[in-house]
Amino acid sequence: MPELPEVETIKQDLETQVVGKEISKIEIRLPRMTRKHHSQKEVQKKVEGRTILSLERRGKFLLFHLDSANIIVLHLGMTGQLLHSTPQSPVEIDKYSHVIFHLDSDEALVFRDIRQFGKVYITGKTQLEKELDLGPEPLSPTFTEEDLASILNRTTKIKQLLMDQKRIAGIGNIYSDEILFEAGIHPLRPANSLTQKENHRLFTAIQNVLKEGIEFRGTSVDTYVDVSGRKGGMQNRRRIYRRTGEPCLQCGKPVQKIKIGGRSTHFCPKCQKWPDEQD
DNA sequence: AGTACGCCCTGGCCGC
DNA sequence: TGCGGCCAGGGCGTAC
Numbered sequence: 267m268p269e270l271p272e273v274e275t276i277k278q279d280l281e282t283q284v285v286g287k288e289i290s291k292i293e294i295r296l297p298r299m300t301r302k303h304h305s306q307k308e309v310q311k312k313v314e315g316r317t318i319l320s321l322e323r324r325g326k327f328l329l330f331h332l333d334s335a336n337i338i339v340l341h342l343g344m345t346g347q348l349l350h351s352t353p354q355s356p357v358e359i360d361k362y363s364h365v366i367f368h369l370d371s372d373e374a375l376v377f378r379d380i381r382q383f384g385k386v387y388i389t390g391k392t393q394l395e396k397e398l399d400l401g402p403e404p405l406s407p408t409f410t411e412e413d414l415a416s417i418l419n420r421t422t423k424i425k426q427l428l429m430d431q432k433r434i435a436g437i438g439n440i441y442s443d444e445i446l447f448e449a450g451i452h453p454l455r456p457a458n459s460l461t462q463k464e465n466h467r468l469f470t471a472i473q474n475v476l477k478e479g480i481e482f483r484g485t486s487v488d489t490y491v492d493v494s495g496r497k498g499g500m501q502n503r504r505r506i507y508r509r510t511g512e513p514c515l516q517c518g519k520p521v522q523k524i525k526i527g528g529r530s531t532h533f534c535p536k537c538q539k540w541p542d543e544q545d
Numbered sequence: 546a547g548t549a550c551g552c553c554c555t556g557g558c559c560g561c
Numbered sequence: 562t563g564c565g566g567c568c569a570g571g572g573c574g575t576a577c
Contacts, residue, residue, distance in 0.1 A: 267569090267570070267571075326571080341571085341572085342571095343554095343570090343571060343572085344554090344569080344570055344571060345554090345555085345556095345569095345570095362555095379554095380554085380555060380556070381553085381554045381555055381556085381569090381570085382553080382554055382555080383553075383554070383570080383571060383572075384571095385572095420547090422547095422548080426548095429571090431571085431572080438570085438571070439569095439570065439571085488569075488570095527549080527550085528549095528550070528551085528570080529569095529570065529571095530568090530569075530570085
């Protein structure tokens with residue numbers, strides 16, 4: 267599942283490879299991937315012949331700023347991949363290759379997505395933020411511990427809150443489990459029950475875990491690969507996610523799995539306690 | 546308004 | 562070998 271570190275890795279790689287290049291043609295092989303409010307022709311008209319001026323990541327979204335008032339918005343969903351095809355290493359087009367951006371000099375960006383939860387659409391600069399409707403960027407220098415405290419001011423379970431894109435952008439199921447383990451906070455805790463000390467630990471864990479994810483080029487626990495088709499390295503540094511039954515790396519107790527809001531949640535029952543159980 | 550939940554989609558895995 | 566059933570889950574629409 268591409269979350270903030272995976273999308274950031276893709277963005278940084280692509281920046282050096284496609285900025286300044288022209289999109290000669292967009293090939294939409296599965297029209298439902300461009301759902302939203304656009305016809306295929308409308309998308310083609312707004313994209314074809316345009317140059318990619320810059321890339322940006324916002325939460326789990328990858329944004330292509332064009333030399334017009336428009337922006338290509340891309341979300342990789344659960345199983346999405348964005349592969350850079352070059353004449354030296356061409357990408358094979360298969361039944362999961364749903365959208366292809368053809369670039370100058372026989373290059374292309376291939377949007378592959380097995381489960382089709384991803385999407386790509388065009389929007390204008392002025393309505394971008396309103397359409398994305400995202401909370402603050404956790405790795406932004408302007409994001410403070412006080413900002414986090416104000417986000418936590420509600421009864422929602424902390425795990426669900428960390429995954430709520432409207433409250434804080436970019437954290438999904440893998441990194442929320444990793445962050446809560448790192449902070450020593452039980453995933454079922456009401457967000458507003460965290461002490462100031464725990465709030466501080468959570469803030470630090472968010473920064474550290476996400477930065478580590480970027481440093482190790484993302485988590486390839488499912489289908490995630492970078493623009494060259496290579497796996498990340500963060501799955502080997504996972505401390506809790508999908509380690510059900512395995513010993514906790516801190517205390518040795520078996521890692522437990524529960525469902526929260528329909529999502530599998532992994533935690534250590536000893537290291538992630540409720541406050542009144544703490545010694 | 547804020548929260549909860551079913552649904553979309555497909556491959557992989559398990560048991561019979 | 563084949564097949565039904567279940568699991569994985571981000572975000573969106575709908576219901577309360």
